[in-house]
Amino acid sequence: MRPSDLPQVRALRLFDSMEDESFAALMQASYLQTFPAQLDLIHEGEPADFLYVVIEGCVELYASSNGREATMAMVHPVGSFILAAVLKDVAYLMSARTCARSKLLLIPAQNVRDALGSDDGFARAIVQELAGCYRGVVKEYKSLKLRTSVEQLANRLLRYNKERCDAHGAFELPYDKKTLASLLGMTPENLSRSFNTLKPYGVEVNGAQIKLTDVKALEALAKPHPLIDERGN
Amino acid sequence: MRPSDLPQVRALRLFDSMEDESFAALMQASYLQTFPAQLDLIHEGEPADFLYVVIEGCVELYASSNGREATMAMVHPVGSFILAAVLKDVAYLMSARTCARSKLLLIPAQNVRDALGSDDGFARAIVQELAGCYRGVVKEYKSLKLRTSVEQLANRLLRYNKERCDAHGAFELPYDKKTLASLLGMTPENLSRSFNTLKPYGVEVNGAQIKLTDVKALEALAKPHPLIDERGN
DNA sequence: CGACGATTTGAATAGGATCAATGGGAGTGG
DNA sequence: CCACTCCCATTGATCCTATTCAAATCGTCG
Numbered sequence: 001m002r003p004s005d006l007p008q009v010r011a012l013r014l015f016d017s018m019e020d021e022s023f024a025a026l027m028q029a030s031y032l033q034t035f036p037a038q039l040d041l042i043h044e045g046e047p048a049d050f051l052y053v054v055i056e057g058c059v060e061l062y063a064s065s066n067g068r069e070a071t072m073a074m075v076h077p078v079g080s081f082i083l084a085a086v087l088k089d090v091a092y093l094m095s096a097r098t099c100a101r102s103k104l105l106l107i108p109a110q111n112v113r114d115a116l117g118s119d120d121g122f123a124r125a126i127v128q129e130l131a132g133c134y135r136g137v138v139k140e141y142k143s144l145k146l147r148t149s150v151e152q153l154a155n156r157l158l159r160y161n162k163e164r165c166d167a168h169g170a171f172e173l174p175y176d177k178k179t180l181a182s183l184l185g186m187t188p189e190n191l192s193r194s195f196n197t198l199k200p201y202g203v204e205v206n207g208a209q210i211k212l213t214d215v216k217a218l219e220a221l222a223k224p225h226p227l228i229d230e231r232g233n
Numbered sequence: 234m235r236p237s238d239l240p241q242v243r244a245l246r247l248f249d250s251m252e253d254e255s256f257a258a259l260m261q262a263s264y265l266q267t268f269p270a271q272l273d274l275i276h277e278g279e280p281a282d283f284l285y286v287v288i289e290g291c292v293e294l295y296a297s298s299n300g301r302e303a304t305m306a307m308v309h310p311v312g313s314f315i316l317a318a319v320l321k322d323v324a325y326l327m328s329a330r331t332c333a334r335s336k337l338l339l340i341p342a343q344n345v346r347d348a349l350g351s352d353d354g355f356a357r358a359i360v361q362e363l364a365g366c367y368r369g370v371v372k373e374y375k376s377l378k379l380r381t382s383v384e385q386l387a388n389r390l391l392r393y394n395k396e397r398c399d400a401h402g403a404f405e406l407p408y409d410k411k412t413l414a415s416l417l418g419m420t421p422e423n424l425s426r427s428f429n430t431l432k433p434y435g436v437e438v439n440g441a442q443i444k445l446t447d448v449k450a451l452e453a454l455a456k457p458h459p460l461i462d463e464r465g466n
Numbered sequence: 467c468g469a470c471g472a473t474t475t476g477a478a479t480a481g482g483a484t485c486a487a488t489g490g491g492a493g494t495g496g
Numbered sequence: 497c498c499a500c501t502c503c504c505a506t507t508g509a510t511c512c513t514a515t516t517c518a519a520a521t522c523g524t525c526g
Contacts, residue, residue: 044460063375066456070378072371084364084371090466093371116360123356127349130360131317134367138305138317138326141374142296145303145418149514177473185378190514192474207473207523223299227277233323382482410505423482425506440491440505 001032001105009105012053012078014129017121026115031106041096041104048085048092050106054078057102060179061094071182073140074099074175083130086112099175132232139228146228149186153194154222155229156184157203161212170211177208234265234338242338245286245311247362250354259348264339274329274337281318281325283339287311290335293412294327304415306373307332307408316363319345332408365465372461379461382419386427387455388462389417390436394445403444410441 006027009015015023032055035041041052044063052059059075072094075081085092086109098104115122143152164171173180181191195205201221202214212218239260242248248256265288268274274285277296285292292308305327308314318325319342331337348355376385397404406413414424428438434454435447445451 063379063460065375065379065458065461066384068379070375072374072378084367087360087364088368088466090368091460093368093375093460117353117357120350120353120356123353123360124350127320127356127360127363130363130367131320134317134363134370135321135323135326137367137370137374141305141370141377142298142303142326144374144377145305146296146298146301151299187515188473189475189516193514196474225298227296227324227326228298233321420483421505422484422507426482429506 001027001030005032008055009053014053014078014080014125015122017125018115019119019121022115022119022122026107026111029108029111032103033106034101034103035098037098037100037102039098041098042082042092043095044092046092048082048088048090048109050108051080051083051086051112052096053080053105053107055103055105057098057100057104058174059096059102059104060099060175061096062182063094069182070185071179073136074179074183080129080133083126083133087116087126087130089113099179135233136231143228144185149184149190150194150197151222152184152186153191154198154201154203154218155224156180157198157210157212158215158218158222158224159229159231160210161215168211170209173208173210234260234263238265241288242286247286247311247313247358248355250358251348252352252354255348255352255355259340259344262341262344265336266339267334267336268331270331270333270335272331274331275315275325276328277325279325281315281321281323281342283341284313284316284319284345285329286313286338286340288336288338290331290333290337291407292329292335292337293332293408294329295415296327302415303418304412306369307412307416313362313366316359316366320349320359320363322346332412368466369464376461377418382417382423383427383430384455385417385419386424387431387434387436387451388457389413390431390443390445391448391451391455391457392462392464393443394448401444403442406441406443 009027009032010023041059054075054077056077059081061072061075061081063070063072081096082092082094089109116126143155147155160171160174175183177191178188181188184191186194195203198218201217202212203218204211204213242260242265243256274292287308287310289310292314294305294308294314296303296305314329315325315327322342349359376388380388393404393407408416410424411421414421417424419427428436431451434451435445436451437444437446
């Protein structure tokens with residue numbers, strides 16, 4: 001990787017408490033590479049050769065079984081994926097593809113494990129990252145088990161509205177509706193119908209542009225819960 | 234806790250690579266305690282005061298939202314729960330209750346975090362445990378998203394059959410059917426119907442006693458997948 | 467302009483949930 | 497030892513949600 005890329009990587013939470021020496025060793029073995037959209041990166045069942053870090057762009061994690069496919073998560077900058085498989089030196093549980101042109105950092109798995117053993121600051125950061133990933137999945141799992149499709153969509157819209165709301169009080173869906181549907185555990189047709197169901201609650205849809213004109217009403221329906229919907233912690 | 238309990242705790246994977254000194258410090262602050270069945274241990278949203286380790290018995294992790302409740306996981310000896318919340322020093326995402334008389338080890342959260350920083354062997358064990366928990370949830374999440382109720386039940390029965398099959402080629406359900414239903418993401422009524430659906434595939438049910446008389450046929454229906462159904466790794 | 471993919475809409479179906487009622491032990495008290 | 501009770505499990509009937517299949521529409525890109 002190019003020396004000019006180092007500072008931005010160094011600043012990532014995963015690496016900022018690392019010792020200079022071990023960071024240098026890790027980076028010397030790594031690749032910072034830009035991939036086009038819709039490129040398959042890894043496939044479930046393969047041995048975990050690299051730890052991936054999304055620097056720019058977006059990566060979709062998905063899983064398949066028996067002819068069906070489901071989106072498991074979307075990874076944005078700055079997030080890692082398949083950390084657990086790398087640490088345990090076992091096969092990936094999920095597949096990954098880029099959903100946009102993306103700059104990714106690929107760190108050889110063995111080097112990650114070496115650094116984990118030799119650098120306490122890195123070990124602590126790994127633990128925090130892993131614990132964060134774990135809690136993220138638990139939240140998704142809770143949401144899927146405890147909510148109907150419409151409730152899931154409503155809560156997701158409220159979340160995006162908080163995170164992305166622009167000057168006009170509107171926001172743009174971060175993924176196409178097909179992907180969003182899969183992420184929420186429903187079919188595209190059903191997502192479309194769910195949007196219609198939410199129209200009386202002040203959800204205005206124009207393509208990917210969404211405007212919430214009655215957040216109170218939508219919240220009354222969605223009943224957002226901090227232990228499911230709040231990111232971080 | 235009693236000195237006589239120490240060896241069995243020391244033998245747990247989570248502690249066996251720990252230094253004597255830090256293990257002693259951790260245990261000196263901990264409690265090994267037996268709880269009756271059906272006792273509420275923790276509730277989601279509470280701050281993470283203790284790390285729990287199940288030594289004997291069984292603990293149900295569940296979550297609630299908006300009047301609904303769902304079983305998230307069952308923890309058996311020797312497994313920990315709510316490790317991530319302890320490490321991040323944030324609120325529990327799940328509630329826990331004993332489902333049988335259970336012997337639990339309670340380790341104060343602050344001591345766990347201290348030991349994590351001061352004992353490399355413990356840090357490595359924590360990382361492995363956490364990574365294992367993470368992959369466990371991902372598998373459950375995959376199963377829920379990719380399979381119908383009947384398929385989930387079929388795969389679960391195949392798993393129990395491998396793990397618990399006795400001399401007569403039968404096994405006993407590890408939990409009552411109500412709990413099993415919630416764990417599989419369905420209602421008790423639906424579980425009952427799913428068992429009926431599986432009768433033509435050689436699933437004989439007598440109360441909690443299950444006998445699989447045609448594993449091939451059941452596997453053909455269930456299509457078990459190592460990246461979902463195999464425990465460990 | 468034409469083609470393709472994404473989205474929406476409609477109709478029919480299937481899968482699961484809910485409500486209600488019945489059977490079946492396990493435990494309790496007589 | 498036997499009734500009684502309670503809770504779990506099963507069954508039936510109905511309702512609701514979501515999936516599937518089909519077709520129309522929209523928008524974008526050559």
